[in-house]
Amino acid sequence: MPPVIPILFGAAFTVASATAAGTLLLRRLRVTLARGEATLLAFVCGSACISMAVFLLCLVHAARPAVLLGGGAAAICWALRGKTRRKPLPAIPRMWFALFLLIFIPFFVMYFFNALAPEISPDGSGYHLGNVLRMWHRGGFDWGNRTLYAELSQGMEMLFLVAFTFGRHSAAALVHFAFLTALPLLILCYGRRFGYPQAGVFAAVLTFASPVAGIDGISAYNDVAVATVIFAAFYLLQVWDEKRDSNLLILIGLLVGFGYGLKYTAIVFLAALPLCGLRKPIQLKLAIPLAVMILPWMARNWIWIGNPVAPFFNRWFPNPYFDAAMEHEYISGLAHFPGFAQLTIYGRAAPGILGPVFLLAPFALLALRSRQGRRLLAAAAVMALPTVVNCEPRFWIASVPFLALAMGIAMENSPGVLPALAVFHAVVSWPAVLGFYCDPAAWRLARMPVRAALRITPEAEFLTRRLPGYALKPAIEREVPPGQKIFSIAGRPEAYIDRDIVVGYESKLGNAAWDALAAHDAAKLKALGIRYLWIDDADPCADSLKNHMKSTEIAHGHGNNLYRLE
Amino acid sequence: MAMETTYTAWSRLAQGILLAVLVANVYRAAVRPISLSEAAEYERAVRPHLIQVLADFDARADLVYALAAKRTVGLFRVSPFSVRLPDLIAGAFFLWAVFRITRQAAGKWACLLAAALALNPLVLWHFSEAGGYGVALALLAWAVVWRERAIAALLVGLAVAADVAFAPAAVVVLLAGKWKNSWNRWMERLVVPAVVTAFLLLAIPLSRVQAFDLRRAPRDDARDAQVWREFQDLRARAGNRTARIGTGPALVPYLNFYRDEYRLRNWARIGSGPPERFDYYVPAGRRR
Numbered sequence: 001m002p003p004v005i006p007i008l009f010g011a012a013f014t015v016a017s018a019t020a021a022g023t024l025l026l027r028r029l030r031v032t033l034a035r036g037e038a039t040l041l042a043f044v045c046g047s048a049c050i051s052m053a054v055f056l057l058c059l060v061h062a063a064r065p066a067v068l069l070g071g072g073a074a075a076i077c078w079a080l081r082g083k084t085r086r087k088p089l090p091a092i093p094r095m096w097f098a099l100f101l102l103i104f105i106p107f108f109v110m111y112f113f114n115a116l117a118p119e120i121s122p123d124g125s126g127y128h129l130g131n132v133l134r135m136w137h138r139g140g141f142d143w144g145n146r147t148l149y150a151e152l153s154q155g156m157e158m159l160f161l162v163a164f165t166f167g168r169h170s171a172a173a174l175v176h177f178a179f180l181t182a183l184p185l186l187i188l189c190y191g192r193r194f195g196y197p198q199a200g201v202f203a204a205v206l207t208f209a210s211p212v213a214g215i216d217g218i219s220a221y222n223d224v225a226v227a228t229v230i231f232a233a234f235y236l237l238q239v240w241d242e243k244r245d246s247n248l249l250i251l252i253g254l255l256v257g258f259g260y261g262l263k264y265t266a267i268v269f270l271a272a273l274p275l276c277g278l279r280k281p282i283q284l285k286l287a288i289p290l291a292v293m294i295l296p297w298m299a300r301n302w303i304w305i306g307n308p309v310a311p312f313f314n315r316w317f318p319n320p321y322f323d324a325a326m327e328h329e330y331i332s333g334l335a336h337f338p339g340f341a342q343l344t345i346y347g348r349a350a351p352g353i354l355g356p357v358f359l360l361a362p363f364a365l366l367a368l369r370s371r372q373g374r375r376l377l378a379a380a381a382v383m384a385l386p387t388v389v390n391c392e393p394r395f396w397i398a399s400v401p402f403l404a405l406a407m408g409i410a411m412e413n414s415p416g417v418l419p420a421l422a423v424f425h426a427v428v429s430w431p432a433v434l435g436f437y438c439d440p441a442a443w444r445l446a447r448m449p450v451r452a453a454l455r456i457t458p459e460a461e462f463l464t465r466r467l468p469g470y471a472l473k474p475a476i477e478r479e480v481p482p483g484q485k486i487f488s489i490a491g492r493p494e495a496y497i498d499r500d501i502v503v504g505y506e507s508k509l510g511n512a513a514w515d516a517l518a519a520h521d522a523a524k525l526k527a528l529g530i531r532y533l534w535i536d537d538a539d540p541c542a543d544s545l546k547n548h549m550k551s552t553e554i555a556h557g558h559g560n561n562l563y564r565l566e
Numbered sequence: 567m568a569m570e571t572t573y574t575a576w577s578r579l580a581q582g583i584l585l586a587v588l589v590a591n592v593y594r595a596a597v598r599p600i601s602l603s604e605a606a607e608y609e610r611a612v613r614p615h616l617i618q619v620l621a622d623f624d625a626r627a628d629l630v631y632a633l634a635a636k637r638t639v640g641l642f643r644v645s646p647f648s649v650r651l652p653d654l655i656a657g658a659f660f661l662w663a664v665f666r667i668t669r670q671a672a673g674k675w676a677c678l679l680a681a682a683l684a685l686n687p688l689v690l691w692h693f694s695e696a697g698g699y700g701v702a703l704a705l706l707a708w709a710v711v712w713r714e715r716a717i718a719a720l721l722v723g724l725a726v727a728a729d730v731a732f733a734p735a736a737v738v739v740l741l742a743g744k745w746k747n748s749w750n751r752w753m754e755r756l757v758v759p760a761v762v763t764a765f766l767l768l769a770i771p772l773s774r775v776q777a778f779d780l781r782r783a784p785r786d787d788a789r790d791a792q793v794w795r796e797f798q799d800l801r802a803r804a805g806n807r808t809a810r811i812g813t814g815p816a817l818v819p820y821l822n823f824y825r826d827e828y829r830l831r832n833w834a835r836i837g838s839g840p841p842e843r844f845d846y847y848v849p850a851g852r853r854r
Contacts, residue, residue, distance in 0.1 A: 346773070356770065356773070359765070359769070363758060363761075369750070410758075411754075413750075413754040414754045414759050414762070415755075417759055421762060421766070424766050428770060436617070436620070436621070437773045
C-alpha cells in the first residue's frame with residue numbers, strides 16, 4: 001500500500017469524524033444555518049466535541065485505535081443518516097469569486113503538499129507530536145511526563161492523536177491544515193452573510209496567503225486552529241445577534257472553551273464578547289459548555305501537577321515540577337517586540353512574517369464607521385493581547401482574520417484597492433517571491449516538496465536532511481535503553497525518537513540537570529537519573545563537557561552529539 | 567470649476583510658449599550626447615534585469631522611470647533619445663498640465679503664469695535629461711488638474727512611487743483634495759487609493775533599502791573623509807618631493823572642488839601633457 005494512503009486516511013478520518021460530530025450537534029440544537037457555513041461550523045464545533053471525547057479516553061487510557069475508529073465511524077454513519085436542507089448564502093460577485101479561486105487554489109496545492117510531507121517544524125516535531133507519541137504508546141496521558149509543554153492544555157493534541165493513530169506525523173499536520181483551509185472559507189461565508197462579499201474575499205486571501213499562517217497551518221501547531229475556532233465563535237455571535245437563537249450560545253461557549261483547550265491565551269476572547277454583541281456575557285447556555293470545555297483541563301492539571309493553570313501562576317500554585325523563577329525566565333524570553341518591519345517584511349528577529357500588506361493595518365480604523373467594523377476591530381484588539389506576552393508572529397494569527405476583515409470593510413469603497421492589494425499580497429507571499437525580500441533565516445515555506453510528500457523520497461532520508469537531530473535517531477534507539485533519560489539543553493525532535501528527553505528549561509528536573517552539567521557534576525546528573533547527554537557543537541557547554549566530564553561520545557551527526565556519562 | 571471652451575488670444579500665446587518649450591526639450595534631448603549621470607542612471611536602472619533593479623533599489627531611485635525607460639529602450643533601441651523619452655513625455659504632460667491649471671486663472675495672466683512655470687532652466691534641463699526627475703512632477707501636476715476625479719489619487723500615488731522625495735508635496739495635494747469633499751469621500755476616494763498605489767510600487771523595493779535616513783544630509787561624510795585621507799596619504803608618501811596626480815577631464819571638477827575645500831592652495835595645475843590628461847603639481851609643503 002502506498003505510504004501516503006494511511007496518512008490521508010488518518011487526516012480524512014479525523015476531519016470527517018469532527019464534521020460528523022458537529023453536524024449531529026447542530027441537528028440536535030436545531031440551529032438554522034446556511035449551506036456552506038453549516039459544514040464549516042460543524043467541522044469546528046465537532047472538533048471541540050471530538051477533542052473533549054478523546055480527552056476523556058486519554059484519562060482512562062482507552063484512546064486505542066479500535067476505540068477511536070469505532071467512535072469516529074459511528075459518528076460518521078449517524079451523521080450520514082439524516083440530511084438537513086439549508087439555504088445558500090448570498091452569492092459572491094463572479095469576478096470576486098474568480099479572483100478568490102485564482103489565489104486560493106495554487107496556495108491550497110502548495111500548502112497541501114507541504115502538510116503531507118514529513119513533519120519538520122520545530123515545535124511540531126518537538127513537543128506537540130512528542131506528547132502525541134507518548135499518548136499513542138500509552139493510549140492516554142503520560143502521567144510521568146511532567147514537563148512545561150505536557151502541562152499546557154492539549155486540545156489540538158487530542159485531534160492529532162486520532163490522526164496520528166492511523167497516519168502518524170503527517171496526518172496530524174494535515175488536520176491542522178484542515179483548520180487552515182476552513183478559516184478563509186469561513187471568512188468568505190462571513191462576508192456573504194453580513195453584506196461584505198468583497199471584504200470577505202479580500203480578508204480570506206490575506207489570511208490564507210499570509211506566510212506565517214501558511215507555514216504554521218501546514219505544521220502540527222495550533223495557532224491557526226485557535227484563529228479558526230475563535231473566528232467561528234465570533235461568527236456565531238453575530239448570527240446570534242441577528243436571530244437571538246439561544247442555542248447558538250451553547251456553540252459559542254463550546255468554541256471559546258475549546259479555544260482555551262487549544263491554547264490558554266484564547267480565553268481572552270471572553271473579554272471581547274460584550275464588545276462583539278453579547279451585552280450580558282454571563283448566560284447559562286454559554287457558561288455551561290464553556291465550563292465543560294475548560295474545567296477538565298484545569299482539573300487534570302490540579303490533580304496531576306497541583307496547579308490548575310500549569311505551567312503558569314506557580315507563585316499562586318506552588319508545585320514540585322515548575323517554579324516561579326523558571327516561569328519568569330521562560331516568559332521573559334518570549335516578550336521581545338521585534339518591530340513591525342520584522343513582523344511584516346523581514347522575519348529575522350521574529351520567526352515568520354505576516355506579509356507587507358499588514359503595514360496598511362492602520363486603515364482598518366476606518367471600519368469604526370460601521371457596527372461590524374467596530375466589532376471586528378474590538379475582536380482584533382482583544383486577540384492581539386497575548387502578543388504582549390509572546391510577540392512571535394504566529395501569536396498574531398488569531399487577530400489576522402478580524403483585522404483583515406476590518407481592512408476590507410474600511411477600503412471596500414475605494415475603487416480598485418481591494419483586488420490590487422489581494423493580488424499583491426498573494427504574489428509577494430508566494431515562496432519564490434518571499435525569498436527576494438524577507439530574511440533568509442525567516443521561518444517560511446520555501447518550496448513544494450512533492451517527492452517527499454508522496455514518499456518517493458524516503459521519509460528517513462528527507463528527515464535526516466531537513467530535521468536537525470534526526471540523524472541521531474538510529475544511534476539513540478540502539479545505544480540508549482528504553483526508560484533511560486537523555487538530557488538536552490534545547491528542544492529535540494521528540495516526535496520521532498522513542499526515548500525520554502529531558503530539556504533544560506522545561507521542568508525542575510531539567511533545570512537541575514542543566515545546573516549539574518554547568519558545574520561538571522556527573523554524579524549529580526546520575527543521581528537525577530540522567531546518563532546520556534545530547535549536546536550540539538554550538539552549545540556553550542560542549543567544550544567543557546569534553547574537557548571536564550568523563551563521558552564517551554557514542555554518536556554524532558550534523559553537529560549533534562550523544563554522550564554517555566562514565 | 568468648468569473649463570472654458572473658447573480660446574482667447576492669450577490662451578493661444580500660452581499654448582505657443584509651452585509648445586516652444588516642448589520643441590526645445592525634444593531638440594535638446596535629440597542632439598545632446600549622453601552625460602555621465604544619465605549613463606550612470608541607465609547602468610543602474612535600465613540595463614539590468616528588473617529583478618536586479620529591485621534588488622539594488624535605492625531610496626533615491628525612480629522605479630516608475632526604470633519601468634518606462636526599459637519600455638522605450640526596448641521599443642526604440644538604446645540611444646540618448648530613447649533613455650530620455652520617458653522624461654520628454656513627462657515634460658509634455660507637465661506642460662499640458664501647466665496650461666490646464668493656468669487657464670483656470672483666465673485672460674492674459676494665463677499666458678504669463680504658463681510662461682513663468684515653463685520658461686525656466688529646471689524645466690528645460692530635467693525634462694530633456696534621463697533620470698525620471700520630471701516624471702513625478704508631471705504626475706503630481708495632473709493630480710492637481712484632475713483633483714476632483716478618482717484618478718487623482720492614482721496619480722498622487724504614482725508620483726510618490728516615482729520619487730519618494732515628492733511625498734510631502736503629495737500630502738499637500740491630498741490635503742487640498744479635502745476641500746469640498748466629505749471626510750468619508752476624501753479618505754475613500756483620495757487618501758486610501760493614493761497611499762495604496764504608492765505602497766504597491768514601493769513596499770518591496772524600499773524593504774531592500776538598508777539605511778534610508780531623511781535626517782542625514784545628502785553629503786556622504788564617509789566619502790569626504792576617505793578623499794581627505796587619500797590626500798594626506800599622498801602627501802605623506804611624497805614627503806619633500808613633488809607629486810604628480812594624473813586624472814581624466816571628468817574628475818577635474820572634483821579635484822578642484824576638494825582642493826578648494828581643503829584649501830590646498832599649493833596644488834598647481836600643470837598645463838603640459840596630452841590633451842586628455844590633466845596633471846596637478848603638488849609641491850612639498852604643509853596644508854594651510
